[in-house]
Amino acid sequence: MRNVYFDNNATTQPAPEVLEAMQPFFREWWGNPSSMHAFGGRVRGHVEEARARVAALIGAEPSEIVFTSCGTESDNAAIRGVFEAQGEKWPVITSRVEHPAVHGPCCRLKERGARVTEIGVDGSGQLDLNRLADALRGGPAVVSMMWANNETGVIFPIQQIGEMVRAAGGVFHTDAVQAVGKIPVDVRQTPVDLLSLSGHKLHAPKGVGALYIRKGVKFKPFMLGGHQEDNRRAGTENVPYIVGLGKACEMAAAHREEDMRRVAALRDRLEAGILTTCPDTRVNGDRKNRLPNTLNISFEFIEGESILYSLSDVGVAASSGSACTSGSLEPSHVLRAMGVPFTAVHGSVRFSLSRYNTQEEVDYTLEQLPPIIHRLRALSPFVENP
Numbered sequence: 001m002r003n004v005y006f007d008n009n010a011t012t013q014p015a016p017e018v019l020e021a022m023q024p025f026f027r028e029w030w031g032n033p034s035s036m037h038a039f040g041g042r043v044r045g046h047v048e049e050a051r052a053r054v055a056a057l058i059g060a061e062p063s064e065i066v067f068t069s070c071g072t073e074s075d076n077a078a079i080r081g082v083f084e085a086q087g088e089k090w091p092v093i094t095s096r097v098e099h100p101a102v103h104g105p106c107c108r109l110k111e112r113g114a115r116v117t118e119i120g121v122d123g124s125g126q127l128d129l130n131r132l133a134d135a136l137r138g139g140p141a142v143v144s145m146m147w148a149n150n151e152t153g154v155i156f157p158i159q160q161i162g163e164m165v166r167a168a169g170g171v172f173h174t175d176a177v178q179a180v181g182k183i184p185v186d187v188r189q190t191p192v193d194l195l196s197l198s199g200h201k202l203h204a205p206k207g208v209g210a211l212y213i214r215k216g217v218k219f220k221p222f223m224l225g226g227h228q229e230d231n232r233r234a235g236t237e238n239v240p241y242i243v244g245l246g247k248a249c250e251m252a253a254a255h256r257e258e259d260m261r262r263v264a265a266l267r268d269r270l271e272a273g274i275l276t277t278c279p280d281t282r283v284n285g286d287r288k289n290r291l292p293n294t295l296n297i298s299f300e301f302i303e304g305e306s307i308l309y310s311l312s313d314v315g316v317a318a319s320s321g322s323a324c325t326s327g328s329l330e331p332s333h334v335l336r337a338m339g340v341p342f343t344a345v346h347g348s349v350r351f352s353l354s355r356y357n358t359q360e361e362v363d364y365t366l367e368q369l370p371p372i373i374h375r376l377r378a379l380s381p382f383v384e385n386p
């Protein structure tokens with residue numbers, strides 16, 4: 001059977017070059033980078049090289065990069081770290097379409113007494129900037145807004161948001177887990193103060209991430225213990241994975257533009273093919289401001305899960321909604337926030353591509369999908385079938 005993987009916003013295949021770069025750090029160079037002896041010293045240099053590579057991909061200084069265990073940890077550390085550093089006094093502003101890794105810590109701060117405002121989005125998934133301006137009128141705030149949405153791929157106007165937060169004297173964190181490696185991300189040009197990224201979304205393995213903290217931004221670490229990561233994240237460094245993340249970032253910096261041009265063409269071919277062969281379908285999210293690899297599409301009157309099972313039977317892996325909430329049949333909070341009609345929310349499927357996908361895989365999917373949709377619609381209680 002075919003093996004077509006279109007679920008790259010959930011996780012990506014680790015690049016062979018990344019796995020190769022990691023190997024020596026399991027077998028030979030397994031020392032603790034904080035040790036004073038040569039075992040440690042050799043390893044420390046590679047951790048710092050990885051830090052420089054991560055920094056280069058996003059235009060940061062190496063000293064502004066803190067290694068973490070994943071995107072979720074980066075998000076939690078950023079939001080709590082800034083809130084606590086400001087004496088737990090500032091309000092928190094976020095959006096209604098964030099990943100649970102941001103929504104969760106914001107809810108926790110609300111339980112601790114913080115005033116939390118969630119800004120809504122319009123039908124295309126774009127942030128309501130007027131509402132953000134209103135919320136910022138209250139003075140400085142901890143603001144956390146995603147760079148790109150994991151479900152729809154919609155890209156928020158990060159430059160504008162950052163300028164607004166800065167003018168209000170607040171601190172701006174962005175969850176760029178889905179953006180880094182797919183679109184240009186440059187913290188020299190963009191007024192963001194903290195930024196989260198995750199290894200397994202850009203062809204490094206699961207279990208490593210990074211948090212960018214702009215020099216001078218007040219931050220209280222929540223992982224307490226040793227003095228690693230310049231006192232910003234305690235715990236002995238996960239050296240092989242950090243080296244892997246560094247390699248993945250180096251590869252992204254070198255090939256992102258070319259890879260994503262090709263990926264966008266494949267995504268557009270898939271989108272056009274589905275729209276012409278499957279009636280009653282709609283693309284969810286702002287098609288002009290969207291990640292090049294993501295297609296979120298609703299097949300009216302059918303359950304997205306039924307489509308996913310049928311696709312899986314013919315060897316095609318896609319997803320409905322966010323990877324972290326799949327498994328639950330809760331309708332997507334992102335599509336609901338966009339006001340997508342009930343019948344379309346339930347029939348939504350996300351295809352997310354990577355540099356390892358091919359045109360042949362797209363064409364195979366376009367052959368398999370229309371009969372699946374036709375068969376499921378014939379069974380649908382919402383459609384008047386003859």
Ligand code: PLP
Pocket residue numbers: 009010070071072073075099101146148149150175177178198199200209323324
């Ligand atoms: N933020 C976004 C936008 C994501 O898509 C994800 C993962 O799906 C995360 C955060 C969490 O990242 P991790 O899986 O590395 O914890």
